[in-house]
Amino acid sequence: MVDAEPAPTPPAPEHGRRRSRGRPRRGRGRAPPDSHAAPATTERPPSPHAPASKSAPSPAAQRGRRSRAPKAGRAPDNTHRPPTRAPKAGRAPSSTDATDTHAPCATRPARARRHKATFGTQLTAKADLPPPAPVPEYADLRTRLIAELASDDYDCAICYHPVLRKQPIWSCARCHAVLHLPCVRTWAERSVQQMEEQFRLHEDPDVQRQRGHWRCPACQAVEEAIPRTYRCWCGRVTQPRGHAVPHSCRGACQRGCAWHGCAAQVCHPGPCPPCAATVRVACFCGREPARLVRCSQLRATLTAEQASQPLAELQHSGLVSCGAVCGRALACGHHTCTQPCHAGPCAPCAHPIEAPCHCGRHTRAMACGDRPADAYGLASAWSCGEPCDAPLACGVHRCTQPCHVRTGVAPCPLAPERVRTCPCGRTAATGRTTCRDPIPTCGAPCGRPRPCGHACTAPCHLGACPPCAAEVVQVCRCGHTKRTRPCASAQGEFVCTTPCKALRHCGKHVCGRACCPLAFQAALGKQALREAAQLDPEQLHACAVPCRKPLSCGQHVCEAPCHRGACAPCLRSSFTEAVCPCGRTVVEPPVPCGTVVQCSHPCALPGPPCGHPKVAHTCHPADTPCPPCVHLTTKTCVCGRAALPSVPCSRTAVRCGQVCGKPLACGQHTCTGTCHADGECGPCEQPCGRARAGCGHPCLRPCHAPAPCPDDGPCEAVVRRTCPCGHREQLDVCGSSAPLACTPACEVARRNARFASALGLRAAAPVEYGAPLRQYVALDARGAQAVQDVLSEFVQSPRASAQVRALLVAYTLRRGLDAIRLREPLLAFIEQLAAVYHVATERVDAHDVRLRRTRESRIPPVLLTEASAAQPARAALEARRAQQAACAQAVRLVGNALVLRPVPAALQAPGALDAALEGVRRGPPACEWAVATYDDCAVLHAVQLAPLSLAAIAQAAVPRGAEALRPAERRLAALAGRV
Numbered sequence: 001m002v003d004a005e006p007a008p009t010p011p012a013p014e015h016g017r018r019r020s021r022g023r024p025r026r027g028r029g030r031a032p033p034d035s036h037a038a039p040a041t042t043e044r045p046p047s048p049h050a051p052a053s054k055s056a057p058s059p060a061a062q063r064g065r066r067s068r069a070p071k072a073g074r075a076p077d078n079t080h081r082p083p084t085r086a087p088k089a090g091r092a093p094s095s096t097d098a099t100d101t102h103a104p105c106a107t108r109p110a111r112a113r114r115h116k117a118t119f120g121t122q123l124t125a126k127a128d129l130p131p132p133a134p135v136p137e138y139a140d141l142r143t144r145l146i147a148e149l150a151s152d153d154y155d156c157a158i159c160y161h162p163v164l165r166k167q168p169i170w171s172c173a174r175c176h177a178v179l180h181l182p183c184v185r186t187w188a189e190r191s192v193q194q195m196e197e198q199f200r201l202h203e204d205p206d207v208q209r210q211r212g213h214w215r216c217p218a219c220q221a222v223e224e225a226i227p228r229t230y231r232c233w234c235g236r237v238t239q240p241r242g243h244a245v246p247h248s249c250r251g252a253c254q255r256g257c258a259w260h261g262c263a264a265q266v267c268h269p270g271p272c273p274p275c276a277a278t279v280r281v282a283c284f285c286g287r288e289p290a291r292l293v294r295c296s297q298l299r300a301t302l303t304a305e306q307a308s309q310p311l312a313e314l315q316h317s318g319l320v321s322c323g324a325v326c327g328r329a330l331a332c333g334h335h336t337c338t339q340p341c342h343a344g345p346c347a348p349c350a351h352p353i354e355a356p357c358h359c360g361r362h363t364r365a366m367a368c369g370d371r372p373a374d375a376y377g378l379a380s381a382w383s384c385g386e387p388c389d390a391p392l393a394c395g396v397h398r399c400t401q402p403c404h405v406r407t408g409v410a411p412c413p414l415a416p417e418r419v420r421t422c423p424c425g426r427t428a429a430t431g432r433t434t435c436r437d438p439i440p441t442c443g444a445p446c447g448r449p450r451p452c453g454h455a456c457t458a459p460c461h462l463g464a465c466p467p468c469a470a471e472v473v474q475v476c477r478c479g480h481t482k483r484t485r486p487c488a489s490a491q492g493e494f495v496c497t498t499p500c501k502a503l504r505h506c507g508k509h510v511c512g513r514a515c516c517p518l519a520f521q522a523a524l525g526k527q528a529l530r531e532a533a534q535l536d537p538e539q540l541h542a543c544a545v546p547c548r549k550p551l552s553c554g555q556h557v558c559e560a561p562c563h564r565g566a567c568a569p570c571l572r573s574s575f576t577e578a579v580c581p582c583g584r585t586v587v588e589p590p591v592p593c594g595t596v597v598q599c600s601h602p603c604a605l606p607g608p609p610c611g612h613p614k615v616a617h618t619c620h621p622a623d624t625p626c627p628p629c630v631h632l633t634t635k636t637c638v639c640g641r642a643a644l645p646s647v648p649c650s651r652t653a654v655r656c657g658q659v660c661g662k663p664l665a666c667g668q669h670t671c672t673g674t675c676h677a678d679g680e681c682g683p684c685e686q687p688c689g690r691a692r693a694g695c696g697h698p699c700l701r702p703c704h705a706p707a708p709c710p711d712d713g714p715c716e717a718v719v720r721r722t723c724p725c726g727h728r729e730q731l732d733v734c735g736s737s738a739p740l741a742c743t744p745a746c747e748v749a750r751r752n753a754r755f756a757s758a759l760g761l762r763a764a765a766p767v768e769y770g771a772p773l774r775q776y777v778a779l780d781a782r783g784a785q786a787v788q789d790v791l792s793e794f795v796q797s798p799r800a801s802a803q804v805r806a807l808l809v810a811y812t813l814r815r816g817l818d819a820i821r822l823r824e825p826l827l828a829f830i831e832q833l834a835a836v837y838h839v840a841t842e843r844v845d846a847h848d849v850r851l852r853r854t855r856e857s858r859i860p861p862v863l864l865t866e867a868s869a870a871q872p873a874r875a876a877l878e879a880r881r882a883q884q885a886a887c888a889q890a891v892r893l894v895g896n897a898l899v900l901r902p903v904p905a906a907l908q909a910p911g912a913l914d915a916a917l918e919g920v921r922r923g924p925p926a927c928e929w930a931v932a933t934y935d936d937c938a939v940l941h942a943v944q945l946a947p948l949s950l951a952a953i954a955q956a957a958v959p960r961g962a963e964a965l966r967p968a969e970r971r972l973a974a975l976a977g978r979v
Contacts, residue, residue, distance in 0.1 A: 142270035168230035177218035284318035355381035478519035506562035553594025846908035897941040
């Protein structure tokens with residue numbers, strides 16, 4: 001078995017190089033390097049002469065060196081050579097001297113050979129190509145940076161543009177990457193801003209006050225200061241002018257060795273060379289004389305504090321190792337250090353010994369340096385933990401402490417000179433002469449503090465205090481339950497049985513843990529739960545339920561614990577080729593799970609069984625059906641009564657849309673469903689409709705044929721009932737047996753009729769409101785009510801004439817209503833309703849009507865609104881009819897119509913619009929239309945244009961913006977322009 005190890009992280013790309021960045025330089029004509037893309041897709045069959053795979057990039061490409069590729073349209077390098085001479089007579093011509101390269105030379109005409117031989121041209125073989133230019137090798141990073149910056153061959157790692165000599169730059173102190181100063185300043189400011197915004201969203205105030213930082217794009221070194229000043233390499237001069245070394249201050253480098261200066265002497269990029277000076281220093285042990293060492297080697301071993309000190313102060317202290325044995329005495333006092341000369345204190349003694357414990361009853365093997373510091377110089381080295389049991393100074397008692405270092409005979413803790421008070425310390429202990437005498441107790445509360453913090457309440461006593469009995473309130477972990485317990489039994493954690501109702505980090509499952517410390521999150525919102533997931537270091541609310549969602553491949557499920565967001569992509573791969581059904585496209589392994597082979601070749605599956613040509617489409621998986629046949633045929637509908645043309649061949653169930661009309665099983669009704677197959681009529685659900693035996697009304701119950709209609713309930717048909725005198729009328733159910741009785745109004749009506757008969761007066765005819773009036777009430781109840789009130793007030797007033805506009809304005813002002821606009825439908829309604837009131841009307845203009853009183857003007861006994869309210873069913877029917885009429889009118893006006901909006905006031909009078917458009921109607925070309933007038937527009941619908949020849953249509957000018965329209969639509973657009 002081989003242990004699987006994670007793949008090593010690739011090294012960071014070297015800064016300032018092209019190909020290491022994976023992006024070519026602009027304007028150089030270089031193809032981008034290969035990226036890590038999806039599995040390679042190849043097409044079968046491969047050519048037998050296909051070249052081998054690309055070799056590894058050259059060292060110049062690996063280091064990001066810029067190679068000068070020939071420009072487009074220019075011949076390779078070998079074209080600059082002088083042309084080769086023509087082959088001499090008798091020599092075989094080259095492969096380009098003849099048209100057929102496979103024919104023998106003897107069969108070719110001699111004249112053709114001589115004619116072609118005079119040119120002396122031939123293809124250049126690979127062996128004749130010049131060798132590649134040698135890649136320059138630099139001694140160190142400093143030399144390479146100077147050369148590339150001087151030749152403008154160094155690219156910025158942020159913008160991928162060359163770093164020129166006159167552009168301000170910034171260099172990283174860690175990796176020495178060179179970047180444009182504006183690029184790195186923008187990079188740093190954006191990074192700091194984003195990080196500070198994230199800090200401000202944190203709950204901790206300390207985190208909110210933190211300042212942001214940024215990282216070097218090349219080495220990810222953390223920087224806090226944002227670069228804003230252009231400085232030389234050593235940082236001594238701002239805005240350097242440079243010389244042979246770009247961006248240099250021309251002075252001595254200030255970044256080298258603090259003792260001897262930089263070895264390069266001139267301000268330079270990159271790291272400073274190692275200091276070659278030698279210094280004389282002493283060794284660590286001090287036994288050898290001072291030695292000469294190189295300064296660069298010495299500074300590599302110094303600490304930051306030592307490197308900041310002057311060299312004269314460090315020469316006499318130990319800085320190097322002489323290699324001899326140290327020999328200093330170790331801390332144990334028994335052995336010496338055997339390591340070579342070293343810095344710092346010696347390591348603990350590692351000499352193995354067999355050391356006894358302090359009481360001498362046990363021994364143990366251990367290193368000499370492992371003994372505690374208080375045991376150095378003693379024979380014993382460790383404690384076994386058992387009671388010491390050594391006799392005390394009194395000779396009566398023994399030591400009860402654990403095994404410890406013995407420094408002599410310990411005094412007895414119960415001696416009179418050591419015990420001077422009672423155990424609580426309040427009363428002096430008198431009368432004791434020996435350690436055997438009992439220690440008196442005073443009887444007062446002990447009062448000694450316990451580890452829990454409470455004072456002991458027991459009477460003064462010897463020995464340890466009893467358990468604490470103070471009552472304390474203990475809160476459970478989740479904070480839901482409290483209890484009161486003695487302090488001694490409340491030391492552990494209190495856990496209640498309340499289940500946690502908060503959601504886990506997945507946001508789907510409930511925690512359910514008993515007494516969860518995070519139970520308070522049940523009252524938080526979803527956004528707060530997402531933030532709380534980051535504040536759960538112990539992962540108490542981490543969900544352990546497997547996700548089990550299907551992955552993007554569609555074949556496997558997610559095995560990770562339940563989580564938020566989308567699942568990770570499926571990481572399974574197949575190491576066999578994935579081939580399309582036609583076999584001409586292949587995906588080379590490894591093939592990620594769920595990969596669908598995208599083949600661009602035509603489908604190779606057989607055509608449809610109908611025999612029509614197959615619809616052209618690309619190759620697809622075998623389990624996916626081919627597109628259905630779209631060839632238009634004539635098919636018979638499912639009911640068999642019609643043959644429908646232009647039906648796609650793939651459609652199986654074609655319906656004509658006619659009503660079935662076949663007799664149902666009840667034998668009384670026919671099927672009202674649309675075209676369907678035989679046997680799909682279904683049960684009858686229509687009303688019975690047969691006449692009832694008692695009243696003759698149709699039966700309204702669901703069809704129950706052939707059974708007779710039941711007589712167990714009253715008839716529900718609506719009939720009109722009248723009182724005995726005929727004055728009252730009422731709509732009632734047929735089955736209602738209560739007769740309609742006369743009221744006092746009936747007696748008044750009869751008395752008025754007798755008076756009229758005695759006086760010879762003629763009775764008024766009953767008022768009948770037509771369908772247009774009822775329809776308008778259903779559509780505009782507010783306007784109808786206003787007109788009705790205005791007409792009633794006019795009839796009751798002494799005025800002989802008035803204009804409707806003025807009456808409506810006064811009506812709305814008195815009642816605080818919105819103004820009512822007089823449009824054509826409302827004017828027509830006013831004229832029709834005025835006829836009921838026997839009021840003469842006269843059109844003043846397109847927006848007003850004059851009312852004139854006549855001798856027969858009167859208010860009808862039943863107002864229009866009362867008649868509509870008394871018959872709600874009829875009013876609803878009229879409203880539906882009005883809506884259907886409007887819809888039908890709108891449907892008729894959908895196409896082949898022109899809308900005029902707005903209509904000028906001069907053309908709103910009846911007939912004015914027709915007269916204005918008479919010239920357009922006559923043409924040429926001549927046309928006809930019908931006019932429909934609305935509140936805010938006029939519509940010319942059912943437009944008929946005189947027919948034109950194809951030549952006339954082709955020569956007709958195309959209106960602007962009508963290039964994509966059909967010829968008929970273009971003519972209608974032209975007519976619109978004329979209108």
